[in-house]
Amino acid sequence: MDRLLSWRFALCWSFCASSIRTHVRMRREVSVSELQSALDSLAADDLYxxxxxxxxxxxxxxxxxxxxxxxxxxxxxxxxxxxxxxxxxxxxxxxxxxxxxxxxxxxxxxxxxxxxxxxxxxxxxxxxxxxxxxxxxxxxxxxxxxxxxxxxxxxxxxxxxxxxxxxxxxxxxxxxxxxxxxxxxxxxxxxxxxxAEPDPTEGRRLTIVKHADGSISLRADLDVVGGEKVQAALESIVQADRPKGDERTRTQQNADALVQLCDNQLASGNLPVLRTVKPHVVVGIDLDDLVDPATGAGAGEMGFGATISAARARYLACDGSISRIVMGPDGVPLDLGRDHRVVTPGLRKAVERRDKSCVFAGCGAPSWWCDVHHLIHWLHGGETNLENSALLCERHHTKVHHGFRVERQPDGRWRTYRPDDTEIRIGAPL
Structure with missing residues (x-):
């Protein structure tokens, strides 16, 4: 008799529990449906x-x-x-x-x-x-x-x-x-x-969010001392980079300074090895796309997955190392060429000694912030020599690859031209 009562109780409890779960699920489905209907109704309203x-x-x-x-x-x-x-x-x-x-x-x-x-x-x-x-x-x-x-x-x-x-x-x-x-x-x-506690690293956080176009947003939380170090480093670059006619906002100056700080560290070769090689900027692009001036956006793929235009890749190729990789029809590399440094260390020293700073009119950014720019790009037959080289900071190197132009006169003076071929003259009357 006891076993029968126990069995009946278990059956009853199982039935009740099942009924409760079914009721809850049905009620949840009704609630979600009602909410969706309400949102659909809101979306259908004529706001005008x-x-x-x-x-x-x-x-x-x-x-x-x-x-x-x-x-x-x-x-x-x-x-x-x-x-x-x-x-x-x-x-x-x-x-x-x-x-x-x-x-x-x-x-x-x-x-x-x-x-x-x-x-x-x-x-x-x-x-x-x-x-x-x-x-x-x-x-x-x-x-x-x-x-x-x-x-x-x-x-x-x-x-x-x-x-x-x-x-x-x-x-x-x-x-x-x-x-x-x-x-x-x-x-x-x-x-x-x-x-704060003696260990300041507990409160430090840096979040890097990559967007669909490859750009990133940074969000950082730093302790007082860590924040002071970052501000001091960025401020030194901001104050040293104040070219004539600079119209950047302070936030733009800070962002440029952060990129310059990283650029300096990458160029120094003192950063820790990253998977057997020194950390560096990597771009993969087909040779045809790199050479063709008509190639548009998305031609090059960077090391962390972002894509850039062929024009941007040509800018980076001005002063970098080039590696040839021959790919088979199935996407398997068939031949790997040796790295070739476009601008040799000796040539860079010569360009730095001659130009001393960014040659773009009104700039004067120090040599260690600069790339060696080919006046006529090596892709288009320009020679990699002293006569075809100019020292340009990142911002003005980008400008020159987007319509601006610098020329060195026989007397050694540099002249800078806008995309409409008018000259930028420092101190000239308005």
Missing amino acids: VLSDAQVLDRTAFLVQLVNRASAELTRTVRRAETTQAAERDGLKSMRSWLIGHVRLSQTEASRVVRSGRVLEHFPALAAGFAQGVVTAAQVNVVAEKIGAGEVARVAEQGIDLGAFDQAWARVAADSPHESLAAAVQAFKDALDPDG
């Missing part, structure tokens, strides 16, 4: 019939809707992370899954995962996020500053994190974005009034 007030109200509503959707995404990703759901698709982390399966950028995937972790310690902030009055960017402000280490330190010092949670939720809902950033930074500073 709305008044200014209606457009602004709609904008505010959509911001709140996006916030709520972001909150649900964050909550769901956190659940998937705690259950290691990404293992189902053979991946070790939800960050990897978000990047590979739903095509989030590395930065965005990290933000979602990081936000989900931190919100477990901030229920009031999480509630505001779920209601749509707190943005994903505001949650990220907290997540970037308050990690597991800070939470542990709060517990050690007996601080009531709940009080800050309530305060930050109010600031996030009622004040400008910068107010929350200031409040969180003040909390972190007060948490460790003696300054």
